[in-house]
């Protein structure tokens with residue numbers, strides 16, 4: 001079984017809550033839950049599968065704690081890592097930059113050699129543009145606790161099921 005770390009950055013706890021829910025649902029795999037605010041790169045080195053959580057705060061920007069971690073992040077070799085990304089956003093107020101930070105994080109980890117898993121169909125999402133949409137698919141799991149919080153748990157459960165084959 002692969003070792004899993006769930007690493008998140010969260011400003012108002014939505015991403016944190018989703019990360020905690022994922023840790024709970026993946027209890028059989030004993031994942032390590034990490035707040036990127038701590039600034040520790042060790043989990044990136046010691047785990048095989050990294051589930052990265054990031055919220056979107058404006059166009060072009062990573063969430064503050066991910067942004068602070070960036071100098072360490074850019075030095076990491078991720079070529080042996082399997083990475084899945086989830087992100088919190090708000091499609092109601094920000095439909096033209098919906099969960100953009102998933103796309104930003106994706107571009108960084110791909111450039112650093114990671115294998116990215118966990119793409120999601122945009123069907124059922126109501127938005128105009130997202131940097132997380134590549135070749136017609138979201139490159140991670142969008143969650144929206146502002147606009148459609150009632151869908152969050154179901155989306156997490158379904159997404160984790162698609163990831164489980166990569167945990168063996």
Ligand SMILES: Cc1cc2nc3c(=O)[nH]c(=O)nc-3n(C[C@H](O)[C@H](O)[C@H](O)COP(=O)(O)O)c2cc1C
Pocket residue numbers: 009010011012013014015016055056057058059063088089090091094097098099100145146
């Ligand atoms: C000032 C501000 C800017 C935001 N910009 C975006 C955005 O561009 N795209 C988006 O999808 N959500 C945007 N959001 C919504 C947040 O991503 C959303 O509230 C998210 O759940 C916050 O997660 P966190 O509490 O884990 O940081 C913005 C929210 C605020 C307050």
